[in-house]
Amino acid sequence: MVEGWRLYEWRWQTAQLAPTQWRSSRPRWTGQTALTGQTLLLWAEQGLGDTLQFARFIPRVADLAGKVIVQVPAALCRLLASVDPRVTVVSDDAPPLPHDCHCPLMSLPLALGIDGDVGFTGKAYLHADAAPAGQLQLPAAPGPLxxxxxxxxxxxxxxxxxxxxxxxxxxxxxxxxxxxxxxxxxxxxxxxxxxxxxxxxxxxxxxxxxxxxxxxxxxxxxxxxxxxxxxxxxxxxxxxxxxxxxxxxxxxxxxxxxxxxxxxxxxxxxxxxxxxxxxxxxxxxxxxxxxxxxxxxxxxxxxxxxxx
Missing domain, CATH: 3.40.50.2000 (Glycogen Phosphorylase B;)
Known part of the structure; x- marks a missing residue:
């Protein structure tokens, strides 16, 4: 499966995704160097669903780095703040915060050496706030579901x-x-x-x-x-x-x-x-x-x- 993640890096060679690759003056982190004391910027690519799917790997990176910044579309910022309290989540509408290195979210399995389904814990990794009184609180259900x-x-x-x-x-x-x-x-x-x-x-x-x-x-x-x-x-x-x-x-x-x-x-x-x-x-x-x-x-x- 690690080889599969390596092959997935070819997405940046496609006409569809090559123009969307985020540019930074700092090096890209590929898992080959230690993150101790380093600030790593993770950036969202492709769709909102892709970002939600690969957000599960963010806490693993937070275990390794001195600081982790996650830059995602504004619609996801408040939700992704629940993934790990050690992480700073910012909107991709704003200029990137200072960082030592960066990595696209969907390259994390390769950088972390995820093999097979080992990286999938089966546990919920995002969490919702309690339903407030008002328009987000659903009415009583007339049926069982x-x-x-x-x-x-x-x-x-x-x-x-x-x-x-x-x-x-x-x-x-x-x-x-x-x-x-x-x-x-x-x-x-x-x-x-x-x-x-x-x-x-x-x-x-x-x-x-x-x-x-x-x-x-x-x-x-x-x-x-x-x-x-x-x-x-x-x-x-x-x-x-x-x-x-x-x-x-x-x-x-x-x-x-x-x-x-x-x-x-x-x-x-x-x-x-x-x-x-x-x-x-x-x-x-x-x-x-x-x-x-x-x-x-x-x-x-x-x-x-x-x-x-």
């Missing part, structure tokens, strides 16, 4: 409003509203058409305006029993919080989910529902609906009576 839904990773108004391979139309998820669970919309940005559709679903709790950043989303997820999401940052957030998550995957899923398995070494509480045929989400939703019906039945089943 509270389930969060995320169906897209795009931003409204962006040049590419959706990813047709990864995202699912909200309408395709409506069969899940018939199972009797309380459904919570975890999408921060929703289109006018989606807002109209959600307004017709009385069993759906929708609070996008209340979610200022991922720390707020984490507060909501902590109150849930399950998250059902496409392959976006919400799924990584649920996994990092140790919350059960059902991940809806396109047929050609990304490398991190491997090819055939239905679970993940990255997040032990995650269950993968992968397309059997490219583009066929209907069959995936049918399997999810069946699994949810089973989960509801188990939750509603009376506890066995004690022997006389």
């Amino acid at each position: 509270r389930i969060g839904l995320a169906w897209a990773g795009r931003k409204v108004g962006a040049g590419s409003a959706c990813n047709p391979g990864r995202d699912i139309a909200l309408a395709a998820l409506l069969p899940l509203t018939r199972q009797g669970a309380q459904l919570i919309c975890l999408q921060k940005e929703i289109t006018p058409a989606e807002a109209a559709l959600l307004a017709d679903q009385p069993g759906m709790v929708c609070l996008p305006q209340a979610l200022a950043d991922f720390a707020d989303t984490a507060i909501v997820i902590e109150q849930l029993d399950l998250v059902i999401s496409v392959d976006t940052a919400i799924a990584h957030l649920a996994g990092a919080l140790g919350k059960p998550c059902w991940l809806l995957l396109r047929h050609a899923g990304e490398w991190r989910w491997q090819r055939t398995r239905e679970d993940s070494p990255w997040y032990p509480g995650m269950r993968l529902f992968r397309q059997q045929q490219e583009g066929d989400w209907d069959e995936v939703i049918q399997r999810v609906s069946h699994a949810l019906a089973e989960r509801m039945a188990q939750t509603c089943a009376p506890a066995p009576s004690a022997p006389a």
Whole structure:
């Protein structure tokens, strides 16, 4: 697996990622030199979900360095402050703080010599604040389960409003509203058409305006029993919080989910529902609906009576 992480460094040679490589006058740390007394700057690359996934390795670096600075998108700053009290988290909107060396977050497994699944403890490594009284505190659930839904990773108004391979139309998820669970919309940005559709679903709790950043989303997820999401940052957030998550995957899923398995070494509480045929989400939703019906039945089943 170490060799696999070494091969992953070739991402910086691709036309897609080469221009995004962060530039610093200080050397890059590759694990070959000691960090004792040194200030290491870790910087986020690629997407928000990638940052959440690889944040698990930050405490290991904090064990080695004199000081660790983590520079990430502003939406993640408040949440990632929970990963380790020894770490300084700053927004990538600001100029970088002084540092002796730097490393991209997704190169940490190689720099740390992570072999196989050894680096995955299976424990939650991010933590949400307690739910405050008010708009982030969910109403009492009418049913036995509270389930969060995320169906897209795009931003409204962006040049590419959706990813047709990864995202699912909200309408395709409506069969899940018939199972009797309380459904919570975890999408921060929703289109006018989606807002109209959600307004017709009385069993759906929708609070996008209340979610200022991922720390707020984490507060909501902590109150849930399950998250059902496409392959976006919400799924990584649920996994990092140790919350059960059902991940809806396109047929050609990304490398991190491997090819055939239905679970993940990255997040032990995650269950993968992968397309059997490219583009066929209907069959995936049918399997999810069946699994949810089973989960509801188990939750509603009376506890066995004690022997006389």
